Amino acid sequence: MFRSDFPIFQTHPDLVFLDSASSAQKPQQVIDAMSNYLSTNYSNIHRGAYDLSMESSLLYEKAKKAVAEKLSARADEIVFTYNATYAFNFLSRSLVKSGLLWRWDTVLLSKVDHHANIVPWQILAEEYGIIIDWVDLHDDGTIDYDSLASKFPHAKVLSITGASNVTGEVLDLDRVKSMFDTLSTRPIFVLDGSQRFPHMATDVSKYSIDFYVGTGHKVMSDTGIGFFYGRKELLQKMNPAFCGGGAINSVSTDWYEAAGLPFRHEPGTPHIVGAVSLLTALEYIDSIGGYAAVEHYERELTEYALEQFGTLPSTIRLIGSKKSENRLGVFSFVFDNHHPNDVAETLADAGICVRAGHHCTDPLHQSLGIRGSLRASLYIYNTREDVDTLVEKLKNL
Numbered sequence: 056m057f058r059s060d061f062p063i064f065q066t067h068p069d070l071v072f073l074d075s076a077s078s079a080q081k082p083q084q085v086i087d088a089m090s091n092y093l094s095t096n097y098s099n100i101h102r103g104a105y106d107l108s109m110e111s112s113l114l115y116e117k118a119k120k121a122v123a124e125k126l127s128a129r130a131d132e133i134v135f136t137y138n139a140t141y142a143f144n145f146l147s148r149s150l151v152k153s154g155l156l157w158r159w160d161t162v163l164l165s166k167v168d169h170h171a172n173i174v175p176w177q178i179l180a181e182e183y184g185i186i187i188d189w190v191d192l193h194d195d196g197t198i199d200y201d202s203l204a205s206k207f208p209h210a211k212v213l214s215i216t217g218a219s220n221v222t223g224e225v226l227d228l229d230r231v232k233s234m235f236d237t238l239s240t241r242p243i244f245v246l247d248g249s250q251r252f253p254h255m256a257t258d259v260s261k262y263s264i265d266f267y268v269g270t271g272h273k274v275m276s277d278t279g280i281g282f283f284y285g286r287k288e289l290l291q292k293m294n295p296a297f298c299g300g301g302a303i304n305s306v307s308t309d310w311y312e313a314a315g316l317p318f319r320h321e322p323g324t325p326h327i328v329g330a331v332s333l334l335t336a337l338e339y340i341d342s343i344g345g346y347a348a349v350e351h352y353e354r355e356l357t358e359y360a361l362e363q364f365g366t367l368p369s370t371i372r373l374i375g376s377k378k379s380e381n382r383l384g385v386f387s388f389v390f391d392n393h394h395p396n397d398v399a400e401t402l403a404d405a406g407i408c409v410r411a412g413h414h415c416t417d418p419l420h421q422s423l424g425i426r427g428s429l430r431a432s433l434y435i436y437n438t439r440e441d442v443d444t445l446v447e448k449l450k451n452l
């Protein structure tokens with residue numbers, strides 16, 4: 056439905072792009088906004104008294120406001136980063152630096168999580184002796200909520216994916232919240248929204264989310280811009296793991312004083328044009344009817360895809376839930392008779408873009424007893440014809 060807004064499909068009319076979980080295509084509006092900003096408005100932010108710099112600063116702040124609105128948060132609770140991976144590294148390290156997380160404290164992850172939300176914590180386990188525990192999965196790769204319920208009361212931090220980049224499972228936040236409500240103290244709750252943010256809004260305070268991590272390129276902005284939301288009280292307590300220009304109030308030869316929120320967490324010159332692109336991507340979503348329209352379109356397409364995948368031979372198996380509830384249009388397959396890499400190559404020859412491998416989720420694949428899978432993922436520019444072309448090719452492997 057929204058396909059004509061994306062020039063890549065004019066350049067490549069036969070393209071079947073099923074790799075948006077990796078990175079989304081960009082609408083004309085985002086491409087134009089970046090180009091216009093660079094031609095008419097570009098300057099560094101926060102450091103100039105002149106108009107260009109002030110206008111750039113306003114746009115940068117407007118981008119934060121736009122992100123905050125999608126999370127029912129405040130603009131000064133949004134910190135821009137380069138991507139989700141950087142955000143997890145920054146956050147986890149800053150929690151330790153602030154004494155909010157320390158030796159023998161448990162960080163609870165789930166086996167469905169992306170390496171970006173695993174390895175930074177593992178490094179802290181090596182360096183500081185924090186303990187990592189895992190929420191188990193069912194045999195189909197979906198989250199075992201009983202395992203989550205039994206483990207989270209012992210955790211100092213729960214850091215978990217808000218939507219899986221392999222099974223497409225969307226974390227049931229109502230269920231997590233009702234678990235939290237049974238305790239007087241709950242863990243610091245970090246949600247990996249990398250796959251969630253492109254498809255839906257999330258009210259962070261309603262679900263007691265302390266930190267929400269996102270990455271812009273999956274929501275149609277440029278690469279190199281990501282963010283995290285931090286609950287204000289925690290952001291204030293948090294000593295940034297990295298610091299430097301732009302993130303301090305004053306520096307002497309033997310001391311420095313970190314700046315206020317949120318700049319203390321954004322050292323150095325940020326990706327300003329990236330912020331402009333993220334702002335425009337979110338304005339684009341608003342212009343097509345907001346997340347409600349995105350969700351509506353994707354739900355129908357996901358239901359259609361699941362129906363069609365039901366007609367595939369039994370030698371091709373879909374990982375994760377076969378139902379459209381609590382699910383994104385992210386579908387991963389394993390094959391009895393083929394290696395996923397070979398299938399990806401065959402599909403690439405037919406102009407179909409998918410991904411093969413572990414998708415940065417080794418623990419998930421290990422818990423399923425497989426080494427890799429083939430992933431096809433949908434976004435707003437995909438059509439039923441894309442699904443049909445994929446199914447047709449898979450049937451004829």
Ligand SMILES: Cc1ncc(COP(=O)(O)O)c(C=O)c1O
Nearest residue numbers: 138139140169171220249250270
């Ligand atoms: C669930 C999830 N978390 C984190 C990331 C990391 O995102 P980035 O590479 O933009 O840092 C990804 C990217 O694929 C992801 O799917």
